Amino acid sequence: MNYLIIPIIVFGLIILISSFFIVKQQTAAIIERFGRFQSIRQSGLQLKIPLVDRIAGRLSLKIQQLDVIVETKTKDDVFVRLKVSVQYKVIKIKVEDAFYKLDYPHDQITSYVFDVVRAEVPKMILDDVFLKKDDIAIAVKSELNDAMQDYGYDIIKTLVTDIDPDAQVKEAMNRINAADREKTAAQYEGDAARILIVEKAKAEAESKRLQGQGIADQRREIARGLEESVEVLNKVGINSQEASALIVVTQHYDTLQAIGQETNSNLILLPNSPQAGSQMLNDMVASFTASNQIGEAMKNAKKDEDKDE
Incomplete structure (x- = not known):
C-alpha cells in the first residue's frame, strides 16, 4: 500500500506544479481548453487547470522591426534597391486576432511593402526617389496600417533607410557631380582672376594719376622758382634775357655736376661745351619768336577771311 502512496504523491505534485506558469514582462500567453481558445494571460504568475488547459503560444508585445529590401525600376528606367524598415507591435487588446488570424506576419508585411513600393x-x-523617400515611407505605413489592424498588429513607423541605384548609374552620377564641382570651381577662379585684373588696373590708374599730379606739381614749382629767380636778378639790374641765360647755364652745369657724382655712369650729356647753355637759350628764344610770328600771321589771315565774308 505504501508503494502506491508515493507515486500518487509524486503525480499530485507534478500536477500541482504544472498548474502554475510564469509569463514574462511585455509578453502575452494564449490559453486553450480542449483545443479551444480560453483566455489571454499577461505577465506574472498564472494558474491553469492541469490536463485541461494548455499554453497554445506566447506573443511578444514589444516593438519589433522588419527590414524589407525591394528592387524596382524608376520612371527614367533606372533599377534601384530600397531598404524599408517597418516597426510594428501586437495590439494588447487584439492578441487573440494576432495569434489566430495570421500565421506569418513577416510574410504579410513584406508583401504589402513590395506592393506599395512597386x-x-x-x-x-x-x-x-531620393527627395521623396519620406513620401514613400508614409504611403507604406498608411497601406500597412489599414491592412494589419484587422490582424491585431499596429504599424508604429516605416522608414526608407537605404536607396541603392545600379552601380553604373551611381558611377555616372558621381561623374556628373564631379563635373559640376569643377565647373563651379572654374567659375570662382575666373571671378577671382577678373577681380585681380580690375583691382590691378585701378591701382595702376591711381598710380598714373598720382604720378601725373606729382609731375605737374614739380613743373609748377620749377616755373615758380624760375619766376622768382628772374625777379631777383631783375632787381640787381639784370634783364630778363640775361637772367634766363644765367639760369640755363647754371642748370646746365648743375646737371653736369650731378652726372659726375654718379659712379659707373654711362650717361653722356650733349652738348656739353661751355657755350652750350647760351646756344640752347638762343635756340629757345628763336623758337618762341617764330612761334609768335606764325600765330600772328594765322590771326591776320582769319580776320581777312571774316572781312571778305
Missing part, C-alpha cells in the same frame, strides 16, 4: 517608385524619376 506602385509608387515607378511614378518617380531617380532624383525624386
